[in-house]
Amino acid sequence: MSDAETADSEPVDVEGTGSDEDAYMGRREKRREDAALLTGRAEYTDDHEPPGTVHLAFVRSEHGHADLEGIDASAAEAMDGVLGVYTWADVDASPSPGRLPLSGLDPDVPAHPILATDRVRYHGQPIAAVVAEDRYRARDAVDAVEIEYEPREAVVDPRAATDPDAPQLFEAASDNVATAAEMGDADTTDEAFSAADRTVEIDLENNRLIPSALEPRAAVAEFDADDGFTVTMTSQSPHGHRRKLAHTLGVREGEIRVVSPRVGGGFGHKGHHHPGEAMAAWCARELERPVKWTATRSGNYLEGAHGRDHRTTAELAVDDDGSIRGVRAETVANVGGYGLGGGARMPVRYGRLLSSQYAIDAIHCETRAVFTNTAPIHSYRGAGRPEAIYVTERLIDIAADELGMDPVELRRRNLLEPDEFPYETPVGATYDSGDYEPAMEKALEAIGYDEYRDRPEFRPGETNAPDDDGLVRGVGVANYVESTAGGFESGLVRALPDGDVEVYAGTHSHGQGHETTYAQLVADALEVPLERIHVSEGDTAAIPTGTGTFGSRSTLVGGNAVVESAEKVLAKARQIAAAELGVDPERVEYEDGTFTVLEGDETVSFAEVADVAYGWNTPDGLEPGLEATTFYESEGAAYTFGTHACIVAVDPDTGDVEIERYVAVDDCGERVNPLIVDGQVHGGVAQGIGQALYEAVAYDEDGTLLTDSMDDYGVPRAADVPPIETDATVTPSPLNDLGVKGIGEAGTIAAPPAAVNAVCDAIGVDHVDMPLTGERVWRAIASEQKE
Template sequence: MNDQTLTPEERAANLKGMGSSRKRVEDVRFTQGKGNYVDDIKLDGMLFGDFVRSPYAHARVVSVNKEAALALPGVIAVLTAEDLSPLGLHWMPTLAGDKQMVLADGKVLFQGQEVAFVVAEDRYIAADAAELVEVEYEELPVLTDPFEALKSDVVLREDLEGQTEGAHGPRKHHNHIFTWEQGDKDATEAILAEADVVAEEMVYYHRTHPCPLETCGSVASMDKVTGKLTLYGTFQAPHAIRTVVSLISGIAEHNIRVISPDIGGGFGNKVGAYAGYVCSVVASIVTGKPVKWVEDRMENLMSTAFARDYWMQGKIAATTDGKITGLWCHTTADHGGFDACADPTKFPAGFMNICTGSYDIPTAYLAVDGVYTNKAPGGVAYRCSFRVTEAAYFIERMIEVLAIKLNMDAAELRRINFIKADQFPYQSALGWEYDSGDYHTAWDKALKAVDYEGLRAEQAQRVEEFKAGKTRKLLGIGLTHFTEIVGAGPVKNCDILGLGMFDSCEIRIHPTGSAIARLGTISQGQGHATTFAQIIASEIGLPADDITLEEGDTDTAPYGLGTYGSRSTPVAGAATAMAARKIRAKAQMIAAYLLEVHDDDVEWDVDRFSVKGAPERFKTMKEIAFAAYNQAIPGLEPGLEAVSYYDPPNMTYPFGAYICVMEIDVDTGEWDVRKFYALDDCGTRINPMIIDGQVHGGVTEALAIAMGQEIAYDEMGNVKTGTLMDFFLPTAWETPNYITDYTVTPSPHHPIGAKGVGESPNVGGVPCFSNAVHDAFRPFGLVQSHMPHDHWRIWKIANGLGMHE
């Protein structure tokens, strides 16, 4: 046989397993327009739904007149809260323990809120009919500022009136949702009182939106003969959606099939449940026909889940030589009209308590107050683990603010405060156990790669030239060292709606030595079909090219909690390795039988078991697979398959060192990224090409957020950035080149040592870009200025510093 002549290294390379920059198998269809997205699904007799939405941010709904709409030929139904209430579906539970109106029940709480659902024979008639629904509103006072909301007499959530206890403890005010506290308040305040130096700052992380290329949508098809509901949708967690649909609709879970087809980007936007999903299901039950609902771009930006909107008041204490002694943070979190934040149940502010970052801070305290306002609900993890981007932005700004106060170099301040490699596993003051890290090595590598000393010298020279009137451009050097917390998570403390956040993989080996694997996750562009096949290839010695991956169909895939928060590789990737190892264990017994030796007398060798001491006697996995199906092996069942449900013992903690060099025109506020260096340590690297792609995409989203992207409201609660004309989505033109680099510090508790990477670049990128802007103006006295750093806000910094005089 040919492969007898190959070296083990050559055989391993042929598998295209872990470490291979194998090309993405998904791209064959995506690059040829052959993807199958929700809007591509066309079923016989399918009807179309469209929403009537509120133009007001806060108003009473006095009446809804459907007559004119129903009179339009082709209109099948117009649903309002009144129609849904007999089914108990006019409200739905949120992931955060709150409830949310499906259709306006007497009032609306944000502009764009769903008021009525029109069902018609085609999409155009539905849109025409939506125009004909007459809604009478009575405007109410609008609250768009969370600090004002906590003082206002205006009651936003009248349905909660008198409820002083919320899902996460006492409510202090009728517009207050929860207070969440972590760490030691008294000890932290004592340290602040006695510290050599305390830097204090308000750090605002503005409201933005994940804005995936594909908007949200669903197609519900109720078969009244079989009693089965099939629901296609843009779901990042199809299995959880099935359970939720069963719980709220009363349809038995075995009669519901949820399918997430190809998904055109999620970034957290597709984790939650939306009114459109519920209405398409109800409309299909009512009409007995399939009903499609797909939102447009403006609806997506206005009404589906936003991200961030955290006002983070910080205090950081240090000795005069820069050793940080304490960190204090109070966050005011604007959740909009309903608390539809997508976090594990016990974490109403997500993992915001990772806000001590990469630093050995002995004492810390965090409090988060959630507040209702007249804005869209959400609060999703936009390309980050739950609220981790907010946490990273907070600490990385506070470090810079402290460096200014201490008159220290910010790179050096970081270095002297990093958690040291020998401190891992590290117990943080706010309750996490960091699994592994080597921050100093990564930091030094990054500083050397960009010639940090040279950049600082250039910057000093530039400042002199500016002061001498020779240039109007400043140079900013943005630094960030971030620590992510991903892979939610251990069932002991992580659940969503009571569902433990394990994940799963089932692998079946076919007789000819190819395989299919199914997972509880769902790719939205991450390349799962490529990378999970690589894990299996390395674990069981079958070529990745011979392994099919399937996700997203709840009738066939094992139960899992889905893909968000960089959890697929840490959790489902671990399940994949564990399922593969079960197969390998059985394969070992089969091989031993075929080779007529004891189980312990064979050893694993890349793609085969060979007899110890006699490597020429072996059985390849292909041969073993065939034997599993055609030989009666004493004591073994036929077949070769396994399933694993993996409950991770801990989160994983990827980290990275990012450096941005930015040119800033003080007269126009224009900026230009001259260099962006991203070093990521995500533990074991499965596919370096895909990691690079994830970093490129994540840093680009970070660029967008830091430099212009926002969901802005006027004082009437009107969305000012509801189209892509004003909502900044960078094109190739605005996107700089990135230099990627890495170190490898495997996770000690993950079966293959992998940590997850998709969200790190957003977590690290946002503070890095923002710090570059701040750093450019630091020599002229800037301490803090809020994102997004669009032209006029940068200009305002320069103007405020007297640079236009």
């Protein structure tokens, strides 16, 4: 954390955007959540253990692809403390459909079963469920279940999976293609390429990642014949999970209550429906006892949704003066062994951001999403935006080298101008607002870009000369846009009789700081002290409905929803105050929690009005109570943008890479709490650096996951993440009254291309695939030296 992140709360002023000293908007308020989190008083799902709780564990497939010839659970069932061992036959004989909901695919492609049917399609797929009195006996019983397999040939590479001779996972998915789509106009793009002075091409891999939240997925399911299910679980979308659980269990949504307490990180994979939560609920009904399931770290790695995993060939057409004419991309994206929710549709939309910050008249993108014998893939922090921006930002650096032009100058010549917004790209995205050059110039100045390029050690197009310490250094820059928000969100604001205010939102925080941000917004709207605002999320019984937290959407839709509800509450409070003061509402002004008669001395406080609202003498025509609910729907996506830059040092003898400086300049519109914005940028950059330098999922040719623990999967440690210098510009979104945009995924979008551009600049090569391990970088240097 930077010093700025630990500073006392204070108003800020960025790029001329003024801040009212009395307003909470723009203050660096410390997060209200943190005291409970840091002292261990916060309750997570695994802390919840109702009386009589029993424990669930899974027997998982040892093969990437195999037929199930037999399951012998007799030894496990005979063990002391084991209450049941269940297979697909038991689920199939129950009233539950037993499959996770699936969207966007051929209806003949089967959805993911909560327990394997007659065939397993990835290593770690759940085959049987064991329930025992405690988690240790459950795990012992898992080892006692004997599975007879008939192995099948596996395929793990998505490009290889499209070969007609490759093993087929589903009859309804010819050549293993789950879905395919194209964006942009092929003919226009072909013409742009024909007319261009030059073209450059790249073949790259966007490496597969595993979400590694501090808290693994978990659920505690309770069942009552009269009240239905209560499922306490880790969730980014409690109402979404209620709907998906209802589908899998074959019950009405009203029969399920989902409660999501504190959530220790999500990054996408806690927004999806998985076998664990569904099976816990199924077993709770079967046994009529509370059933707890907490994923092990290795179980989460085996069966939790993975992310990314694209193979892309892309081209950029450019004239000698640096004008970009067009971009073409062809991508094969991995879906895994089953479609998971809408995960198979996600890759075919990634091309919408290939334009990045640039005026590119012609873009054409073809994408195929492909089944393989690997864990299912769904959204991982960024969900398509990092993949698209990585393609474009890598192409621009390669094109600059081809032209003999500074890569920043090539970017500068093609930036969209502020008066071009709203701007519709050739692939259908409509950018709401932007002013790209000031953010880029801030980043360049902060990193010392010009000074770096003037160093005698800098040698464009070849390996830079070593510094006195023997290391070669490089600088990388990446511009980005991030589409944020979408859909609707609910927000309820209720004033209590004593003037305290309760806020309920359909989003759910898993590190974003909603309890602080929403309180700041409502405190401003009602002009009441921050400490009188109490924010709640995560209980489908308390909140009308909601969409959830993902895609950097919460402040844009959730924030606007609670503000609109607060404004409705204030409007009703004004009517009550007017009645109390004996004047028309138009004659009442409101400031700092007090209603005052214009040109008079009579006053009534907000708390006094709230007390009247719940009394026996509510003014005529007004219902008792003082609350309002809003279902806010965004007018469209708001596009955050920015520039990240970093300097790396590479050891030419070993290929080891160290990021020495990292600068992030982001523009997410108006910033409710810059401290929380900085925190989100820090977290995203750390994950982006993880992808660039350390993280990659590895399967062997039989579909066995080789990186099934933190011993093998390279999550960056604290020492691996450099200090992150943050700054901002402010370009409000015209699509919402708050002028806000999202920020949660910016770092994961910008950091990978910035880091790869820097390493390629240092060692003088066109491209090295992520992660930039010492061996890969060393081999790239050796190859360059041979040439």
